[in-house]
Amino acid sequence: MKSSVITFPGSNCDRDMDVALTKFGFKNKMVWHNDQELPKSDLIVLPGGFSYGDYLRCGSMASKSKIMHSVINYAKSGGLVMGICNGFQILVESGLVPGVLLRNKYLQFICKNVYVKVENKENTFFKNLDKKVLEFHIAHNEGNYFCTSDQLKEIEDNNQIAIYYCDQNGNTNDQINPNGSIKNIAGIFNKEKNVLGMMPHPERMIDESLSGEDGSIFFKNLLNNIK
């Protein structure tokens, strides 16, 4: 299976993502933001980081870069696209997934492990996953998911919420909401479920001795689903 990770100026999780994808069997290529064409890929990943120094709004500049025309076409023709953290911000700015990511409610940069509940398994990203609650890592300043009430209704009606922030047992409530996101939303899909944006970093949870292995479970499952 082939994957591509896009590097924007200011991306800093692109190589971590490369390590993770390669570890679980993807043949990964790094793609520069100024390129026009994507290599043949089964999965495109927009990595975390601080593209263009978060100028104007996080992800706004990167969403207009040359390679994004190809990424948008790829997504619209049904290709799998995953945006993590700053990658999620780029996805919302490019209009591939609905909503926006605002500054965290309490104005703090948050860097910690969180639990997320996988809500919807009828998609390539989470199908056949044998866990409902995963431990991932978050590190962001603008992860407060927001959308209009009309958008929220549409997102809920179409089952587009991918993951929620929750406690160890999968309970979602205000106390464990790290950043003020509406309904504890940590990740969402586009309508067709081939584009996933999420704030947590699965690529930081792929080593038993360093971090825990819920990221490993996610990537192994993803590879099997794409095969």
Added chain:
Amino acid sequence: MKVSAVITLKKDVLDPQGKVIHETLDGMGFNSVNEVRQGKYFEIDVKENDPKKAKDLVEDMCKKLLANLVIENYKIIETQ
């Protein structure tokens, strides 16, 4: 000519920075503040002398890049 654009958060969108600024002003003794909303201001010099065309151009920029219409409103001001 120069055209300015002011980007503000929509009414329903939480503005934590505005809130903190409000509380700080309050702490400094400016007790007559109802609300503070923080926004962005752009001054754009366009190669265009027709005011209507210049404004239209900046409006297009606001829609496509400068503002995110899910959370922000924009206002165009002709400055020169």
